[in-house]
Amino acid sequence: xxxxxxxxxxxxxxxxxxxxxxxxxxxxxxxxxxxxxxxxxxxxxxxxxxxxxxxxxxxxxxxxxxxxxxxxxxxxxxxxxxxxxxxxxxxxxxxxxxxxxxxxxxxxxxxxxxxxxxxxxxxxxxxxxxxxxxxxxxxxxxxxxxxxxxxxxxxxxxxxxxxxxxxxxxxxxxxxxxxxxxxxxxxxxxxxxxxxxxxxxxxxxxxxxxxxxxxxxxxxxxxxxxxxxxxxxxxxxxxxxxxxxxxxxxxxxxxxxxxxxxxxxxxxx
Amino acid sequence: xxxxxxxxxxxxxxxxxxxxxxxxxxxxxxxxxxxxxxxxxxxxxxxxxxxxxxxxxxxxxxxxxxxxxxxxxxxxxxxxxxxxxxxxxxxxxxxxxxxxxxxxxxxxxxxxxxxxxxxxxxxxxxxxxxxxxxxxxxxxxxxxxxxxxxxxxxxxxxxxxxxxxxxxxxxxxxxxxxxxx
Numbered sequence: 001x002x003x004x005x006x007x008x009x010x011x012x013x014x015x016x017x018x019x020x021x022x023x024x025x026x027x028x029x030x031x032x033x034x035x036x037x038x039x040x041x042x043x044x045x046x047x048x049x050x051x052x053x054x055x056x057x058x059x060x061x062x063x064x065x066x067x068x069x070x071x072x073x074x075x076x077x078x079x080x081x082x083x084x085x086x087x088x089x090x091x092x093x094x095x096x097x098x099x100x101x102x103x104x105x106x107x108x109x110x111x112x113x114x115x116x117x118x119x120x121x122x123x124x125x126x127x128x129x130x131x132x133x134x135x136x137x138x139x140x141x142x143x144x145x146x147x148x149x150x151x152x153x154x155x156x157x158x159x160x161x162x163x164x165x166x167x168x169x170x171x172x173x174x175x176x177x178x179x180x181x182x183x184x185x186x187x188x189x190x191x192x193x194x195x196x197x198x199x200x201x202x203x204x205x206x207x208x209x210x211x212x213x214x215x216x217x218x219x220x221x222x223x224x225x226x227x228x229x230x231x232x233x234x235x236x237x238x239x240x241x242x243x244x245x246x247x248x249x250x251x252x253x254x255x256x257x258x259x260x261x262x263x264x265x266x267x268x269x
Numbered sequence: 270x271x272x273x274x275x276x277x278x279x280x281x282x283x284x285x286x287x288x289x290x291x292x293x294x295x296x297x298x299x300x301x302x303x304x305x306x307x308x309x310x311x312x313x314x315x316x317x318x319x320x321x322x323x324x325x326x327x328x329x330x331x332x333x334x335x336x337x338x339x340x341x342x343x344x345x346x347x348x349x350x351x352x353x354x355x356x357x358x359x360x361x362x363x364x365x366x367x368x369x370x371x372x373x374x375x376x377x378x379x380x381x382x383x384x385x386x387x388x389x390x391x392x393x394x395x396x397x398x399x400x401x402x403x404x405x406x407x408x409x410x411x412x413x414x415x416x417x418x419x420x421x422x423x424x425x426x427x428x429x430x431x432x433x434x435x436x437x438x439x440x441x442x443x444x445x446x447x448x449x450x
Contacts, residue, residue, distance in 0.1 A: 005320045012324050012358055016331070020351035024341050027350050034336040041288050120290035122303050122391050122414050123398055124340050124347075154341055169402065170342040190398070191410050192301070 028139075032157035035128065039160045042117040042128060099261060102146030108228065110263035111135055113143075116160070125168040125188060125198070125256070127151075131264060132159040140226045142265045148232035148253030149173070149219060150262050161264075165256050166233065167198035173227055174220040175202055177236065177248075182209045183220050186233055186250065198252055200234055205246035211239040217250050228265070272322050278433075279314035279326045286310050287337055300413035302421070307334060308390050309383035309426040311357055313433065315364035316371045316379055323365045327357035338394070348397045356393055360386045376430055383426035388419030 022030075069075060103110045117128035131137050133156045143150040143163050151171055155162040164171045167188035175186040184204045192198045202217060215236040221229025234250040241247075286306035295301040307330060314326045331354030340347040360382075367378040392415050399405045 002320075005324075008321050008324050009358070009362075012328050012354065015328065016351035016354035016358070018351070019332070019335070019354070020349040022350060024344050024346045027339055027346055028341050030350065031336050031339045031341075034333070038288065042291065045288065045292055117291045118294070120287075120293070120303060121338050121394070122305075122418070123394055124338070126340070155339075164340075164342055168342075170340070170345075170347070190402070190406055191408065191414075 028155045031155050031162075032132075035155065035157040035160050035162065039116070039128075039130075039157070042160075043130065045117070095261075099146055099263075103263065107268065108263075108265045109267040111137065111266045113161075113262050113264055115260055115262065123190070124170075125165040125192070126154070127163050127165065127256075129161050129163055129262060129264070130159065132157045132161055134158050136266045137161050137264050138266075142227050142231070143262050144231055144265065145254050145259060145262055148234065149227065150254055150256065150259065152226055153264065163262075165198075166200060166252060167192060167256055173233060174222045174225055175217050175233055176220040177202075177205075177209075177211060178216040178218065180209065180211065180215070182206065182211065184248070186217065198256060199237070200250040200252055202236075202248040202250050203245065205239075205248060207241050207244075207246050209239065209246045209248075211236050211246075211248055213237055217248075272318060275314065275318050276322050276325055279310065279318070280329055282310045282314075283307055283326075283330050283333060287333060296417075299417045300410050302414050302417035304421055304425075305387050305391065305418045306422075306425060308360070308386040309379075309422045309429055311361065312364050312379055312382040312386050312426065313429055315361040316367045316376075316382070318365075319368070320365050323361045324358065327361040328354055331355070331357040345401075347401050348394060352393070352397065353390075356390060360389070379426050379430055380423050384419040384423040387422035388415050391415045391418055 019027075099112070103112065111131055113129040113131040115127045116130045119126040129143070137153055137156050139153055139156055141153045143152060149166055151163045151165040151168070153161050154164045165188065166173060166186070169188050169190045171188060173186045174183065176183045182205050184202045186200050186202045188198065188200055205211070213236055217233045217236060219227040219229055219231040219233060221227060232253045234252040237249045237251050239246060239248045290304065290306055293304045295303050311326060311330045315323045318326060331352075332350070334353040334357075335348070335350045338348065338353075339350065364378075364382045364386075367375070367382070370378070395411065395415065
């Protein structure tokens with residue numbers, strides 16, 4: 001190997017070692033800068049995906065229209081198309097109204113945000129949203145929807161942030177179960193099964209906890225914790241006893257694979 | 270000039286691949302595996318570029334991959350910056366060994382390199398996570414999620430090679446061999 005190649009190799013390895021010993025805060029700053037570079041492309045991609053999704057929805061509606069037209073030949077095609085379009089708008093309207101109502105009645109100061117990217121990695125469950133420190137987002141702020149908890153903020157860039165979802169193993173939430181005195185730590189699974197909305201595991205329950213499927217799980221809101229008390233996390237699916245404790249499998253309240261709009265809890269009202 | 274163009278194309282390709290990967294959801298029919306394009310693009314660069322340029326490509330690819338996959342929760346970093354750089358330097362050094370034969374028209378080593386490189390990268394992430402979380406959970410789903418992206422990368426690497434060769438053919442001095450089918 002040439003001497004120059006060896007020197008270059010050592011330089012690259014030295015850079016890698018230097019980067020690896022940076023403090024976590026510095027790494028997050030670098031990641032935030034990188035996220036700011038990626039963001040315009042992600043936003044454009046999300047817009048294109050939405051447009052394509054709408055085209056898909058339109059085609060599906062046309063298929064349905066075709067079936068209807070065969071059955072009811074006298075119905076006017078144009079009128080049906082208009083009605084379907086209005087139905088789409090009404091559904092969107094209802095969704096937004098529900099979110100707005102939740103925001104107004106919530107005791108938290110909520111910042112609406114839109115998911116602009118989902119993690120492309122195999123082992124982590126994160127999403128990127130279109131709000132950053134310019135809008136008041138900070139690390140560790142909870143993220144939720146009108147249905148329940150989504151996750152918490154990990155990295156904050158100027159106008160974008162990364163959210164670790166509750167289906168990720170590293171996102172741990174102190175939890176309590178409705179109708180019982182049981183409390184435990186809820187986290188995601190390292191390996192989520194394919195084709196499901198994700199499962200959560202609630203650990204450190206008592207071995208003889210009398211839990212029934214369908215019981216609701218809420219955040220416990222420990223002092224100095226990240227998550228306020230009383231946010232819905234999911235429902236108990238099954239309970240099993242382990243040598244030292246009890247564990248419940250929980251279905252998340254929010255379908256994280258379909259969610260597009262979320263709120264960041266930026267403070268109390 | 271030829272090397273600079275190749276390096277620039279690699280940077281652009283890796284960046285675009287990272288963006289594209291975000292757009293692809295997990296393939297539930299394949300055990301929730303994901304399409305990973307970056308290692309195959311890097312392998313093509315590593316076999317076609319000289320060693321110093323390969324190192325520059327490894328530095329860039331590893332750095333942006335680390336930034337893309339950096340996972341910090343509660344002040345704990347799961348995989349530190351720089352780990353991917355070391356991985357791509359090792360993968361690139363092996364791939365660069367095929368550089369002379371690639372110049373003579375033998376492009377097929379790109380397929381096993383992309384396959385092994387892609388699976389090895391996911392395996393490395395899994396191993397580092399297991400180490401950090403101090404628990405090792407290995408099962409069929411984990412194995413599939415490591416192996417399937419490698420198999421997909423094999424197919425992608427062939428398509429990538431011929432696509433890039435067509436594009437490079439438009440340049441006055443193509444860095445790709447004329448024969449080798």
